[in-house]
Amino acid sequence: MTAKYRVVVVGMGKRGMHHAQAFHANGRFEVAGVCDIDPARLDAAAAKFGAAKGIKALQFALEVRPDVFCFCTLPRLRSEMIRVAIESGARLVAFEKPIALNSREGMEIRKLLTESGVKAVVSHQHRYGEHYRRVKEIIASGALGRVHTVYGTASGWMMHMMSHLIDYIRWYNGEAAAQWVMAQAAGRGKLSDLHPSPDYIAGFIQFANSVRGIVECGAGAPDVPEVDYWWRKCRIGAQGTDGFAEVLTGGGWRAVTKTGASAGGGCMNYDLDMPPYVQEIADWLDDDGKVHSCNFESAYAGFEIMMALCRSAATGGQVALPLTGAEDEVELLRVHLAERRALLSTPVNAKEYGAESEEPKLLVAR
Numbered sequence: 001m002t003a004k005y006r007v008v009v010v011g012m013g014k015r016g017m018h019h020a021q022a023f024h025a026n027g028r029f030e031v032a033g034v035c036d037i038d039p040a041r042l043d044a045a046a047a048k049f050g051a052a053k054g055i056k057a058l059q060f061a062l063e064v065r066p067d068v069f070c071f072c073t074l075p076r077l078r079s080e081m082i083r084v085a086i087e088s089g090a091r092l093v094a095f096e097k098p099i100a101l102n103s104r105e106g107m108e109i110r111k112l113l114t115e116s117g118v119k120a121v122v123s124h125q126h127r128y129g130e131h132y133r134r135v136k137e138i139i140a141s142g143a144l145g146r147v148h149t150v151y152g153t154a155s156g157w158m159m160h161m162m163s164h165l166i167d168y169i170r171w172y173n174g175e176a177a178a179q180w181v182m183a184q185a186a187g188r189g190k191l192s193d194l195h196p197s198p199d200y201i202a203g204f205i206q207f208a209n210s211v212r213g214i215v216e217c218g219a220g221a222p223d224v225p226e227v228d229y230w231w232r233k234c235r236i237g238a239q240g241t242d243g244f245a246e247v248l249t250g251g252g253w254r255a256v257t258k259t260g261a262s263a264g265g266g267c268m269n270y271d272l273d274m275p276p277y278v279q280e281i282a283d284w285l286d287d288d289g290k291v292h293s294c295n296f297e298s299a300y301a302g303f304e305i306m307m308a309l310c311r312s313a314a315t316g317g318q319v320a321l322p323l324t325g326a327e328d329e330v331e332l333l334r335v336h337l338a339e340r341r342a343l344l345s346t347p348v349n350a351k352e353y354g355a356e357s358e359e360p361k362l363l364v365a366r
Ligand SMILES: NC(=O)c1ccc[n+]([C@@H]2O[C@H](COP(=O)([O-])OP(=O)(O)OC[C@H]3O[C@@H](n4cnc5c(N)ncnc54)[C@H](O)[C@@H]3O)[C@@H](O)[C@H]2O)c1
Pocket: 010, 011, 012, 013, 014, 015, 016, 035, 036, 037, 038, 041, 055, 057, 072, 073, 074, 075, 077, 096, 097, 098, 123, 124, 125, 159, 160, 195
């Protein structure tokens, strides 16, 4: 019998529990340890998975010596945990999006991973949704003709949603490199959130294969009226010379091609998306040639695009990729974003982005 890969999971909140559950359910892994600074969460997780428990990630990881170090902490904790993963001797680190809150930390993480040779994956697990995959299949089949545009919109704010959108449009566009971006942003409300973001950001991406990317997140992003659940109001797709195909995170897929219109179901579901994500971790550990679909380098390319969009929104004009020089993009936005509120695209967004100003009310009343 093949030995099981031993996993430590740090941060036993929503996503830590999802990860631990998926590792636990997969015969190739053993959840050897769980770690959280919250004693109640820690005890519950340790009991559920029959795992050792620890409060201090470094000390605990050095004791357990896992093959896989997984952390699902909030975005302000990233490079510190990557260091712990490397020090612990883990062969692979699995962590949550966004990679970091600014390019300075993102570049540092990339350097640490490159120099250590530790494999890394970032959780853009929507890729495994049946509706997401159906759209990918249609695009890859050539049924859209020559793809010229890929697009993604989400009602949720940037640090939550944009790394997902960019990851999936990059996937739909064959992971082509980006050459430059240009963006605008509005609204300072979510700059003080734990996922700090402008309330609204919209931008263009020029890909090296001449495909145009268009992304929008937040208060002014178009509603997805087909989907009720607010966090799943995401529309991601591709247009080509012969048609289009798109997925709605909470509402299936649809396509129009030369042969006619088609549609199908599917809804984002952690219980369905996490098992194949975790299985690919085993496959990559078993075989260096079986690189994980959500590998760090791919996610980093998307992260870099997001940071470039922030730079453009903060200081104007086009921003060339790959990025040169480290910045704190959230700080740039804090310095440069106007005090004006973001205008809403739909009254439904008022709950998150506020409805107090004159401008959104006027817009809604029309
Ligand atoms: N991929 C997805 O679909 C998806 C969905 C939701 C959230 N996320 C991302 O997952 C990450 C975590 O989100 P969440 O909703 O699970 O957060 P959460 O707040 O539910 O969980 C975070 C946990 O980390 C613990 N923690 C904080 N500091 C710690 C430390 N130093 N050592 C150990 N534990 C520590 C907290 O006590 C908490 O239990 C975020 O980056 C978020 O953007 C991804």
